Amino acid sequence: MSAQRKDDHVRLAIEQQDGPRGVNQFDEVTFVHHALAGIDRQDVSLATAFAGVSWPVPIYINAMTGGSAKTGIINRDLAIAARETGVPIASGSMNAYFKDPSCADTFSVLRKENPDGFVIANVNANATVDNVWRAIELIRADALQIHVNTAQETAMPEGDREFSHWPGQIEKIASAVDVPVILKEVGNGLSRQTVLAVKDLGVSVADVSGRGGTDFARIENGRRELGEYAFLHGWGQSAPACLLDAQGVDLPLLASGGVRNPLDVARALALGAKGVGASGGFLRTLLDGGVDALIGQLTTWLDQLAALQTMLGARTPADLTRCDLLIQGSLRSFCAERGIE
Numbered sequence: 001m002s003a004q005r006k007d008d009h010v011r012l013a014i015e016q017q018d019g020p021r022g023v024n025q026f027d028e029v030t031f032v033h034h035a036l037a038g039i040d041r042q043d044v045s046l047a048t049a050f051a052g053v054s055w056p057v058p059i060y061i062n063a064m065t066g067g068s069a070k071t072g073i074i075n076r077d078l079a080i081a082a083r084e085t086g087v088p089i090a091s092g093s094m095n096a097y098f099k100d101p102s103c104a105d106t107f108s109v110l111r112k113e114n115p116d117g118f119v120i121a122n123v124n125a126n127a128t129v130d131n132v133w134r135a136i137e138l139i140r141a142d143a144l145q146i147h148v149n150t151a152q153e154t155a156m157p158e159g160d161r162e163f164s165h166w167p168g169q170i171e172k173i174a175s176a177v178d179v180p181v182i183l184k185e186v187g188n189g190l191s192r193q194t195v196l197a198v199k200d201l202g203v204s205v206a207d208v209s210g211r212g213g214t215d216f217a218r219i220e221n222g223r224r225e226l227g228e229y230a231f232l233h234g235w236g237q238s239a240p241a242c243l244l245d246a247q248g249v250d251l252p253l254l255a256s257g258g259v260r261n262p263l264d265v266a267r268a269l270a271l272g273a274k275g276v277g278a279s280g281g282f283l284r285t286l287l288d289g290g291v292d293a294l295i296g297q298l299t300t301w302l303d304q305l306a307a308l309q310t311m312l313g314a315r316t317p318a319d320l321t322r323c324d325l326l327i328q329g330s331l332r333s334f335c336a337e338r339g340i341e
């Protein structure tokens with residue numbers, strides 16, 4: 001069941017990549033052009049640091065898969081691309097491994113192919129502390145992601161209906177592990193209230209993973225015969241909206257969800273993200289063109305991000321937060337209604 005679900009997720013996520021797209025609020029974030037702001041490319045660094053973590057680049061491959069033969073091959077190729085480009089990478093939910101340890105190889109391949117890279121283990125908020133330790137040990141993880149996904153579970157035919165214990169379990173896990181803990185959504189966004197709450201639970205980083213890219217409510221609804229949860233399609237807040245909403249909160253933020261190109265990466269960094277992740281788009285490149293295509297895409301994104309920083313006068317990704325931005329359209333309305341200056 002679990003292995004079949006993993007294969008369904010990949011198939012439906014790729015179908016979405018080809019489908020019609022609504023407004024992407026990254027398009028409502030514009031850099032004000034200053035013609036004399038440019039610096040020299042050799043003075044630009046892509047390195048980023050947060051919560052005791054140092055990454056050579058601010059782009060990462062976000063959580064996707066593992067748990068079936070097919071997705072083990074995907075993880076192998078994602079790990080090779082991460083190794084060849086120095087990009088950090090997260091596993092898919094390791095719940096499949098807790099239920100059936102015989103699929104361990106489909107996750108451990110992430111470390112086997114990428115022995116020196118930054119690898120993140122991913123679990124859900126129901127995971128026991130013992131299982132979280134097993135996950136970290138299996139892939140010698142440098143950090144842990146805990147995903148929260150009430151909209152996905154609600155639309156999922158076999159999904160959870162009990163969420164009230166999640167904060168307590170997140171707190172237990174965060175206090176028990178000795179690697180940085182990243183709390184993430186799966187494409188519906190984290191509100192300011194949620195970011196403040198998880199900070200109090202001992203989490204060290206929040207990945208807002210907003211609406212606008214892969215839509216898991218839609219994926220799960222696509223697995224139902226009657227599609228009766230269509231009203232949850234597009235639920236939540238976009239990554240730019242979440243970054244604006246959580247401004248000033250003393251917790252490092254990562255951004256993902258609907259990131260399409262290096263300009264979106266620069267926009268998210270300018271809005272305060274310490275790193276920017278993508279999933280569905282990278283998966284599509286891998287499945288369409290193989291591992292060399294994904295290595296090519298990641299290399300181009302890093303190169304073009306450095307080019308943008310050069311033009312914008314940002315020596316580091318963090319310097320992008322000093323750029324002048326225009327916030328327009330529906331994102332501007334969101335800020336006005338939320339009282340964001």
Ligand code: FNR
Pocket residue numbers: 009010013062063064065091092093122145146147184185186187209210212213214256257258259277278279280281283
């Ligand atoms: C995901 N995502 C995800 N997230 C998570 O925390 N655990 C998981 O197991 C998965 N599984 C998964 C499978 C597939 C096929 C995709 C495409 C995505 C969600 C992912 O990490 C991310 O939060 C969202 O996909 C939004 O980013 P994109 O796809 O819009 O770049």
